[in-house]
Amino acid sequence: LGIWRLCLGIWRLCLGIWRLCLGIWRLCLGIWWLCLGIWRLCLGIWRLCLGIWGLCLGIWRL
Incomplete structure (x- = not known):
């Protein structure tokens, strides 16, 4: 049960990091x-x- 909670915690952390990276990427x-x-x-x-400027030069030449 302790290992399961640890794995779930790590998975949530990874998901959080992934969401943060996605947010940063979208911002960039x-x-x-x-x-x-x-x-x-x-x-x-x-x-x-x-x-x-070209138009003014053309008018000026006339």
Whole structure:
């Protein structure tokens, strides 16, 4: 009975650790997607600025 309780305790501990790892992994994945989204947004803004700058240059040449 004592060994059974010990095994059950170890199993619960392992399950807890696994859940924690899964949570950390989900958080990291979420942060990565957030960073990717911010990077894409910045790239889009940069492209927009380049486009506006090109348009201004085109108008200025006329």
